[in-house]
Amino acid sequence: MAASPAHRARHRPVAAALRAHPYLALGAASLAGGVLSVAVLPLGIGSDAWAWLVWGRELLGGGLDPTNGPSWKPLPVVFTTPLALLGEAAPILWTVVARGGALLALIFAYRIGVRLSGRLAGAFAVLALVLTDLVDYAASADSEPLVTALCLWALERHLDGRRGHALALLALAALGRPETWLLLIPYAGFVWVREPRLRYAAGAVLVVPPALWLGPTWLATGDPFSAGERANRLTAASLATADVPALAVVAETVRLVALPVLGAALVAAGAAVAVALGGRGSRGAALTTAVGRRARTGFRSPVAHVGALILAVTATLWVAVVAGLTEVSFTGNERYLFPAVAAICVLGGVGAGVIVRAVAGGRGGARAVAATLVLLAIAAPFGVERARDVVGVRGEARDRARIIAGVEPAVARVGGRVGILACGGPAVTRPGTQGTLAWELGLPLSAVERSWPPDPRLDLRPPTVVFSRAERRFNLVARREILAPRLVPVPLGPRLEGWQVFVVGAGGEAARAAVARCRPPA
Known part of the structure; x- marks a missing residue:
């Protein structure tokens, strides 16, 4: 039955607001998905999330005892503190937020893939990301998917020319993973130089995240670095226990993303470099220019390769920092690598799009379909194995939920x-x-x-x-x-x-x- 004029009139302002503020719509859709996930995926909250809930409740009561449990992390506690007002509903609501963050990461993976190399790239990026540990982290209500969503959102805002938004999003992400500081600090310097009107904001983001990381533990324990000391406590799963920890981190990254995705990501990075060098017209660069022209057909716009370069540099720096810290006895938990893994997955999706567009000459048709089928055939053996792992997450979450209940x-x-x-x-x-x-x-x-x-x-x-x-x-x-x-x-x-x-x-x-x-x- 068609909606009545009065019904349409009542909902018109809401529709107009969502069109005017698309990110509001994305956030609402992600939270709705988080609510739905609670009905589909058991409430198997992990140990770290319970600690954040306890700390949020303590802060609401005017105290904090971070001397036990995982190392202090500000981002989730920013949410769990107000959620503690709702008492016993707080665990469910934090799970909705955390799983909504995972869905938001998938949304931005798709959007960036589409922006750089078309809808096929977006679809491949989402598929690659789903087949990582994303679902497991979402089921446990971990914060890494939310950090990843904020980083990808920041990239999109930067590509839109909204550097202030990108800076704020990176600052939020830096509250969830300290490795994000390697992105935030140079980007704040870039904004300081290029956007004089944002200099106060650029200065603030260099102060606020460290203050929220170090300040609460300092006030509570008298030691601002107590969280870092706990992060250095080795467990059986720590990559720091390997013979060569840095190499173990690199190997773990390759395992987490799967070889076909990594190969496609390298294609995207290589194509982006070729486009960048081909446009310079330097001496003796005729071959580079020709390759650059061919590679350019794989991207949707003349500047799309910039986004691919940012993803490649970000993932490389992130893995290098984790590898270096693990070499000097940082625990090297695989969760620390997840934002880099997500960047590689998005870049891999872009690489798939670049390959198909280059083979098809930038157009669709039979050659594009054939190239797509070949890529799927190459990835299928890896994808089937990963899909089994993803399906198994539900059983693990059910077991945790039974223990919790x-x-x-x-x-x-x-x-x-x-x-x-x-x-x-x-x-x-x-x-x-x-x-x-x-x-x-x-x-x-x-x-x-x-x-x-x-x-x-x-x-x-x-x-x-x-x-x-x-x-x-x-x-x-x-x-x-x-x-x-x-x-x-x-x-x-x-x-x-x-x-x-x-x-x-x-x-x-x-x-x-x-x-x-x-x-x-x-």
């Missing part, structure tokens, strides 16, 4: 926060659940002891209430694998929702006395 009834079983604190301080032995329990109990992260491999034993000040994975041979596992020999575990009740809760004491009588104080509900 079990925390509340497990806490209630032992009398809630009051009952647990009456027994002793809480502890967890399940990886990634420290923040979950801290959020549920309304405690800082430092108030929840944690222990898991590679150092699984708890060295507690008994009595302590320990939340552990439910095991059939619980006491044996608890004694031999979790607790120091002097500690004795006493279960507080039956296994519940995959959790086993017990209290430990320095001897059987002390543990039983602590259990008596708990008095969990029947």
Whole structure:
């Protein structure tokens, strides 16, 4: 049925506002997608996100304890602090924001690909990015996809000539990953020189991000670099443990993007360089000029190659910085590489577009279709394997969601926060659940002891209430694998929702006395 004139009149202002502010429409669409994702992808929030939620709640209450958990990161806390006003809804709402950021990254990957080399390039860029760890990070409510979206948005605004917008977006991205500073600092210098009216803004973005990275931890702990010290703590997955960490970072980057995408990205970068050099008309450059003319047909506009060069330089610098830091004992987590991986994926999409347009002479037709099919055939073996990994993310998120859902009834079983604190301080032995329990109990992260491999034993000040994975041979596992020999575990009740809760004491009588104080509900 056709809409009535009155209905159309009511919605006309909204449609006009969205047309006048297209980025508002993109943001709204991304958040709507984030809401939809909660219904499709289980709420498997990762350990870092729980820490950001706890810190946001603490800041709202006028305090902050960043001495435990992951290293301090300002960008997500900018969101989780106001979201804490909504209480128990905050985890879901942060998940909506984080997953909306992932969708926004896909949107800008497509837009930049289309801008540089046509719709095919945009489609290839999106496909390449989806087949990375993007879905996994989105499922865990990590912030790297949001950082990536801000960086790609900044590139689009720069290409539009809106340098002030690009500067602000890079400054926001710099709150999520310190590697972004290698883009922000030179770009602020560029804006300072080229846009005198923006000099105050250029100066501000060199002060505000470092202040938000260092200031809160300085005020809370007296050490502005405490977050960096935690970022240097090696784990089994750290690339810094490799024989040659810098080479391990490069190899990991290649693995994350897949060889066909990297090959297409190199084609795009080479074509962009050829166009740039071919336009100079330097002496003895007849061949370069000819190659440049041919390469130019792969781009949509005479200046589109500039965007490809920016992507190539950004990805190269980012990987080089992470490799260098990892070589000097920075942990080298693969998440640190994700914005560079995304830039390579977009560049790979552009490379695919350049190849097809160059083969087809800048036009469509049978040759363009044939070139597209050849590219798909080359990428298919890699794509199928990656697609299996992406599909498997849902199962992993479902497992995390089940663990998270079990925390509340497990806490209630032992009398809630009051009952647990009456027994002793809480502890967890399940990886990634420290923040979950801290959020549920309304405690800082430092108030929840944690222990898991590679150092699984708890060295507690008994009595302590320990939340552990439910095991059939619980006491044996608890004694031999979790607790120091002097500690004795006493279960507080039956296994519940995959959790086993017990209290430990320095001897059987002390543990039983602590259990008596708990008095969990029947």
